[in-house]
Amino acid sequence: MTLLQPTYLWALLSLAVPLVIHLLNKGDVRTVKVGSVKYLKEFDTKQSRKIRLNELLLLFLRMLILGLLVIYLAEPRWKKDTEKTRITYLIDPILAQEESFLSFMDGLTMENPRWFSKGFPEYEAEIDEPGTPNYWQLAQQLGEVSSDSIVVFAKGMVEGVKGPRPKIPQNVDWVVIDNEQKVDTYIAAKKFGDSVRLFKVKGNSQLTDLQTTTLSQNDRRIVTTKQDSLELEEADENFKIPFLKEDTLNVTIAFDKKYEREMQYLSASLKAIGQYGMQEIQVEKVEDNAEFEQGKPRDLLIWLKEAPVPNIGSATIAVAQDSLANELIEETTTKNNFHLTERLTIQNTVAESLTNTLAKLLLSSDSLNQKVKEYDHRVIPEAELATNFSTEKVDRKDIRYMDISPWLWLVLALVLVTERILSKLRKQ
Structure with missing residues (x-):
């Protein structure tokens, strides 16, 4: 058995409380004076022995109740040995949408197929995880898979490779499923005075290119222009192209002098988002002791100060360094509140x-950035997707843990009922 929270065992010192109460609570002692006790014989009756036995039994039960509560708080887990499988196949959930791959899977005899998803559920289990998984983040959790060999069938999308390449003490064979989807489509338009700029995405599994074309609003290829879209005729085909929103985003960066470097990096990122997303972003910088306007409307507040973060009712990023965090900007338990978990560097x-990451927070789903991502079908080669192998010896046992807390509650209930019955019978 192992304990997830062993520090709670210090609470076992509380077992001394019932013992102290028992020693102090001897009842009222009354002295009776008699003439002579010479002829009185001292003897230990069966009833007196029974009383002492009940007192000790009650003491034991009360100490046991406290002990069981402490052990429950320590979160006990029972170790169960598991056998390693020879080979495990992990399948990217995105591949479940492709009939050709599913037909390929039906023709194979696989041992222990699982989904390449959080917790690595069984292949028969239903899984609903939209979007591309973070391949390298999941790879770091492959230690949970008890297998001599692991094969991962992945779509290999570039957007699924995030963060530094992991180093794990386990060989993994990556199989990237070919993706030859070609893209050549208009995704958005934007008005500039008397002209219109059109945005087209062209790409395949190797590249994704955003191309722009500027037309006069009187160009014969423009069939109709509405408030939210235009209709374009090209190569005897008509295309309906939505206009990008004209909303201006307001961002405030409040910073102390020690976080001036972070302010510069974030300002540069916001400038890039404004240019690429074709949406104006106004950045206000509040330096050191400059007055911060609490009620001013903002789409994002970046708080690079040691002072408490003001509540502005919209998205907020505050400095909170955390060496155990998995992401540079991590969402907190409070909605629209995020933490910057590291000091910023080029790396x-x-x-x-x-x-x-900032673009996801700022730009709406119909922004240019998000539209391009929808048509980004670039695939990373298998050699680039592979994780690094660590030659360090790892003392790892193939064990699983069973939560025994429900059984502890059952024992605790039985002991508590027994103690109450005995206490009532003995009036103690």
Whole structure:
């Protein structure tokens, strides 16, 4: 048996409380004076022995109740040995949408197929995880899979490779399923005075390119222009192209001098988002002791100060360094509140895709950035997707843990009922 919270065992010192109460609670002692006790014989009756036995039994039960509560708080887990499987196949959930791959799977005889998803559920289990998984983050959890060999069938999308390449003490064979989807489509338009700029995505499994074309609003290829879209005729085909929103985003960066470097990195990222997303972003910088306007409307507040974070009712990013965090900007338990978990450097801003993370927070689903991502079908080669193998010896046992807390509650209930019955019978 192992304990997830062994520090709670210090609470076992509370077992001394019932013992102290028992020793102090001897009842009222009354002295009776008699003339002579010479002829009185001292003897231990069966009834007196029974009383002492009941007192000790009650003491034991009460100490046992406290002990069981402490053990429950320590979160006990029972170790169960498990046998390793020879080979385990892990399948990218995105591949479940492709009939050709499912037909390929039906023709194979696989041992222990599982989904390449959090917890690695069985292949028969239903899974509903939209989007591309984080391949390398899941790879770090492969220690949970008890297998001599692991094969991962993955779509291999570039957007699924985030963060530094992991190093794990386990060989993994990656199989990237070919994706030859070609894209050539208009995704958005934007008005500039008397002209219109059209945005087209062209790409395949190797590249995704955003191309722009500027037309006069009187160009013969423009069939109709509405408030939210235009209709374009090209190569005897008509295309309905939505206009990008004209909303201006307001961002405030409040910073102390020690976080001036972070302010510069974040400002550069916001400038890139404004240019790429074709949406104006107004950045206000509040330095050191400059007055911060509490009620001013903002789409995002970046708080690089040691002072408490003000509540503005919209998205907020505050400095909160955390060496155990998995992401550079991590969402908290409070809605729209995020933490910047590291001091910014060139290395982590590039590796953790700071600009993309900010774009997700700021840009709506119909922004240019999000539209391009929908048509990004680039695939990373198998050699680039593979994780690094660690040669360090790891003392790892193939064990699983069973939660025995429900059984503890059952024993505790039985002991508590027994103690109450005995206490009532003995009036103690």
